[in-house]
Amino acid sequence: MAKRINQDRCIQCGVCLEECPNNGISEVDGEYRIDSGLCTECFGFYKTSHCVDICPVEAIETDPDQEVEEDLLIGRSADLHPERFPRS
Ligand code: SF4
Ligand code: SF4
DSSP: OOEEEOTTTOOOOOTTTTTOTTOOEEEETTEEEEOTTTOOTTTTTOSSOHHHHHOTTOOEEEOGGGOOOHHHHHHHHHHHOTTTSOOO
16 A cells, blocks of 8 residues: 555654655655555665655655555656666
8 A cells, every 4th residue: 555644643754765766756745645556665765665764753654545555666666767677
């Protein structure tokens, strides 16, 4: 499942912004958001969701509206990083 940022908890520290391997985190007018279409739960880069691990206030959570199969996350990773995950 993709991750999302709980706006009530986020303190806008910006730590997560540059840490997503898919550039899936952005900031607009001081509000940090995750593009669910770019979130792969860090498949192929980290064993766990990196943004969740580094957020100092545990503001990043699983988005229950973005439940996707592992195959989709793997396919998304291959689309985003074809050099790293070449399709056979
Ligand atoms: S879980 Fe990984 S891929 Fe998803 S938004 Fe966080 S850092 Fe990016
Ligand atoms: S690391 Fe956490 S508190 Fe900081 S901007 Fe990202 S979600 Fe918000």
